Amino acid sequence: MEKITNFFKTFLLLELVKGMALTGRHFFARKITVQFPEEKTPQGFRFRGLHALRRYANDEERCIGCKLCEAVCPAMAIHIETEERADGTRRTTRYDIDLVKCIFCGLCEESCPVDAIVETRILEYHGEKRGDLYYTKPMLLAVGEKHEAQIAKDRASDAKYR
């Protein structure tokens, strides 16, 4: 029986027709390719991109230097040093994230008791040297300041699920 089917397949080009049918379906199907960077995919409010350090509305930095993010970070990408500031509060003197090490798991954000360290929707950042991706406290605070409106909106959207 198999010998007979194979015999007909040799001149009826059945596989070719099947292949062309698939091609034809995709030819007329809706296109999902995105022309990055002109076009962009939609992002959820829980998107985990570049990190930022936030401030309160009165310009006070949120971070209290509890080091929970440093402790929880599975890639050990966070390095923090703290001291008592002149007003008696606990503050960081150093808050570094090595984005080369970071695996964007979001545990730092999860562990933060004051929503200070957050992951933003920013994914288009680059470094020309390896060291460029070592983000220090002023850099992280600058990211936070620039995107605070979006960050706050995203946290608000997520609040009801937390």
Add this chain to the structure above:
Amino acid sequence: MINIEIDGKHIEVENGCSVIDAAHRLGIYIPHFCYHKKLSIAANCRMCLVQIEKAPKPLPACATPVAEGMKVFTASEQAVKAQKGVMEFLLINHPLDCPICDQGGECELQDLAVGYGGSASRYQEEKRVVLHKDIGPLVAAEEMSRCINCTRCVRFGIEIGGAMELGQAFRGEHAEIMAFMSDTVDSELSGNMIDLCPVGALTSKPFRYSARTWELSRRKSISPHDSLGSNLAVQVKNNRVMRVLPIENEDVNECWLSDKDRFSYEGLNSAERLTKPMIKQGGKWLEVEWQVALEYVANGLRQIAHETGAENIGALATPNSTLEELYLLQKLVRGLGSHNVDFRLRQSDFSADSKQTGAPWLGMAVADINRVDRFLLVGSFLRKDHPLLASRVRQATKAGAQVNLIHSTDDDLLMPIANKEIVSPTEMTTVLAQVLKALATAKQATLDTSVQQIVQSVTPSAIAQAMADSLAGGERVAILLGNFAQQHPQASQLQLLAQHIAALCGATFGFFGEAANSVGGYLAQAVPFADAEHGMNASAMLAAQRKAYILLNVEAELDMQNPQQALAAMGAADMVVALSAYKHHATEYADVLLPITPFTETSGTFISSEGRVQSFKGTVQPLGEARPAWKVLRVLGNMLNIPGFDYNNSEAVRDEVLVGTDLPAKLGNVLHGVSAQAATWDVTGLQRVSDVPIYATDAIVRRAASLQKTRDAATPRALMHSVELKKLNLQSGEMVKLTQEHGSARLSVIADDSLPHGVVRVAAGHAVTAELGAMFGAIMVERA
């Protein structure tokens, strides 16, 4: 003995044991906050509630004594319900600030809240607020709202520290812990309250917010400060010592630590640390390579030994140096042909040298102090010089021991004193002789000829008689000589008299010892009489100025009996080699500074005053180019071609000293061939009484910033009896000029009627008084 059953496990315990103790012996943990094994029972936290068969309600395990046939359930439904209820009440007023709390990660409340706390609070009302308090430079009480009123700190003060530094005022919800005695809590043991506090109400001020507990690695070490040899857990982060905690050792420091041991680590990170070898050339200090510096030292020493004779080289070391360092220093000096090596820098009477049966030591085990029932303390600033030994004496007095005190100052020892005789230094031998005479009369004993003369010349006073009676009535008597007695110009006479008193009443007799290696120094042979040929002692080496000095850890103007003489000798020397961890005043007189490491950066051994050999490893890497002193001395030994300097590690040095040595046989306080003479030392006019303040004893504590802010580290003042002030027509608080030999210092003078007449109390070991002369002897006071 009583048989009880806890969670189905049987145990036999002695009558009076509490349920919690019995449970802990079985390895069953009962949650608790206010209970502490070293403190009295308060039973005010209620966390240890357990179910006991036939009891209608849960009972606190800490305050319930065991009874025959008792059945205890620590994890039954009733017990756990009670414990959870207590936890809910405790958490009502406790702030939720764990993320910024320094106790976070090592907090007993945090740990137990995980097991017994609810996931959310039912409490909606306002939380209690207790205002923060500033209680000095060591203990932070900035967040007193965290306090759960367990009163461990209060009980510690009363029971262990001797004074109620913290107390609980007001009642109920208004109850709060506050400083009771003065504004600050910085007595010599107050740091222990930080360890005791189960929450973050009392935390360490120097450590505040600098690290979290989970970041720190914990390494064992031994305290280099006092002669107790406290066991330390040095906590390290990024190759930096962040804080120091006690390691429990029931035979040494129990679970306590003196503030000096706890907070001195700040001195390790001081900006004054020397990190590169330096040579003075043409009056200027140049940083050089080790090779250059060591060659310079080796050539210099070789040249001086060759040209002027090796006896022109002298070596001085502090008793805080390790056994290995002291041993190699003496081996180096002896290898060069000199015998001038000493570590007893503050001693002034060396007449007992080589007349003693061994190294002066405590004469008993530290733990035995608690069991003594009669003390005779001679010349000791006990609380400040030996904080934890003082605490043990205090525990003994709680058990009924009587303390007899002969001293030149009357500082409050925070314990009951049965009899005390406060006399000037010149009269101290007389008082001891009086006690000896009274005791000999009572026991109808004939005295040895060595003390007969002085005993015949005195008549016992009523106090001496009372002391003799007290000592004669004891079963376990201890006669202990303090640092003051060891530094005294008649130290050997005091020792001889104390020895005879001890013999008469069957007492143990010993020395508290000045520093971590006061016993070790003798075993390391860092004394001029260790071998057949005798060299010069610390005092003689300065009096007869040498051409070259090797200083190990020594700051000449602070560590010596006579700073004036020491500085003169250093100034006149051709070559001074200072091995030091710090860039200090030696820059004025030294020619070479070799950076060595403090105890945390080297391995070594200390032999405590009870003869306990404790070795330790380095906890962090040496700072900069500093190197352990034993390595420096080893290389110097090689460069000078002295045989036997091929050690691979410090253990090899230690073994050379200690292996095959019968340590107990090397300890001995008994004097032979010394005799006490009546009134051999007198001072016309006023005489000086000096203590070395607790935070001025060695190079590390002198640079510990927080300790230097305490009351004990205040600028020294001259203290005199008000009668003496009146004689000189001076007012208390006035500035005076103190003069000793060629030097003078300006201090304010304060009336202190607890001092004997005819003395001026001026602290030694401090930059302000470094211009003055010897710690004992004549001193002039005039209006500045």
